[in-house]
Amino acid sequence: MTFKYLNKDFSAGFSVFLVALPLCLGIALASGAPLFSGLVSGVIGGLVVALLSGSEIAISGPAAGLVVIVFDAIHGLGDYSHFLTAVVLAGLLQWLLGWFKAGRLSGFVPSSVISGMLVAIGIVIVLKQIPHALGWDADYEGEFEFFQNDQRNTFSEIVQAVLHPTWGAGIISAVCLLLILWWDKKAEQGIKFFKTVPTALVVVVVGVVINQAFRWLAPAFYLGESNDHMVRMPSFHTLSDFKSALHFPSLDALTKPAVYLTAFTLAIIASVESLFGLEAADKLDKQRRISSPNQELKAQGIGNLLSGLLGGLPMTVVVVRTSLNVYSDSQTRLSAFIQGILLLLAMVIFPEILNHIPLASLAALLILVGYKLARIDIFRKMYLEGQDQFVPFIVTILGIILTDLLVGIALGWIVGIAYVIYTNNQSAMSVVRDKETVLIWFRKDISFLNKARLKEELAALQAGDTVFIDGARAHFIDHDIYTTLKEFKKDAPLRGIQVDFKGITRRKITKRKLDASIQKTLISK
Structure with missing residues (x-):
């Protein structure tokens, strides 16, 4: 420290x-x-x-x-x-x-x-x-x-x-709010006194003074010393x-x-x-x-x-x-x-001294x-960062405001993870068609989460198509994906489709393979 x-x-x-x-x-x-x-x-x-x-x-x-x-x-x-x-x-x-x-x-x-x-x-x-x-x-x-x-x-x-x-509380909070804005503005201008004296101290003192002034000058606005409107500290008179x-x-x-x-x-x-x-x-x-x-x-x-x-x-x-x-x-x-x-x-x-502080002055702070x-x-900043950032952001806000902190965060987390899964699913695989030639390219690791889209792309192929399926870039090919491709290759001749695989094997990623791949990539660059 x-x-x-x-x-x-x-x-x-x-x-x-x-x-x-x-x-x-x-x-x-x-x-x-x-x-x-x-x-x-x-x-x-x-x-x-x-x-x-x-x-x-x-x-x-x-x-x-x-x-x-x-x-x-x-x-x-x-x-x-x-x-x-x-x-x-x-x-x-x-x-x-x-x-x-x-x-x-x-x-x-x-x-x-x-x-x-x-x-x-x-x-x-x-x-x-x-x-x-x-x-x-x-x-x-x-x-x-x-x-x-x-x-x-x-x-x-x-x-x-x-x-x-x-009305007494409303006047105190309004005055304190304006005082904070003015005080902070003076501090930003570099005036030493305003930078040195804590804003909170000034706000509290002003709140106490206004309330005590009400006591003598405008009793109808006086907040009293009640538990409702004031800070209320337990008092210890003896050991x-x-x-x-x-x-x-x-x-x-x-x-x-x-x-x-x-x-x-x-x-x-x-x-x-x-x-x-x-x-x-x-x-x-x-x-x-x-x-x-x-x-x-x-x-x-x-x-x-x-x-x-x-x-x-x-x-x-x-x-x-x-x-x-x-x-x-x-x-x-x-x-x-x-x-x-x-x-x-x-x-x-x-x-006892702190019991004179109105809650209204702290509310302004x-x-x-x-x-x-x-x-x-x-x-504005979150909106410009894209839908995948803005939607979880808004869901979290609404969840916290309308429920409580942990529930709101949980809702935002679920939506955020859903966007991650969706984005990953869309970017894991590319499909390019040139007349009757189709390239399905696994750009990175592919799992059962990509299975639905893969099956849709395979079902869309027509008789006479020639399809190249390239999995060389994928360090991990899920068992469901491999099985789906294996069954497709077996049934493709019956649909009049020619199939060519590159790097499509049932394999799991290991640290050794990953390190070797990274090293190979770095050397090639």
């Missing part, structure tokens, strides 16, 4: 801290866990995982994508200490996945899906923060799913917010209060089979989310650094193990906070570490992050 970019990293870390604070509390509340558990997870994500992470910019902490699983697990196991035992075991399993290099599986996700994920998250951030900006704080900060527990969805929630606005908030895993839980099933589920889902988050972080990184997914799995495993031991929620790489970290000009992992320190201080020293993630020029 370097202090070379301390000024930028501190500014970014402070910005992430302000947003992470209500998110950690909101996710804990929605999970049916103690509020303190969300903060524990956030602190460990900053102080431990950030130092061990495979990424310089990724932010780890409790994730909205695990809320349903955590909620069901806590109630299913019947005891929070039993759930913590499952978190510890999940962390150990994650560490083993990293040790066995399972992180390489992240490389099988098409880039179009990762791009779609980032844009979708940006859109969801904006959609989910609009109600908070208008003072309709019916749902917890960090809530991400389309269908909600209150029987509403993302769009109907916005309608309710528009129909029932809290015994702090100790009572701590929870620890239970050894008795090791005798319950359900604990192991929960641990396995948490480990797999948290690992998948972390790997996707890591891919997204690398795509956002302005310095284009490449992170180690296996190292990240190990770091997440250690983080979850410690989180479970100290009473915290399971964690993942969180794209929302990572995006804010990047757009706040973070340079190194020091920003994540600073965020962890600030969360720890917030828990222990100044919770997040809306700008969402806009930057989902800029219109990204859609």
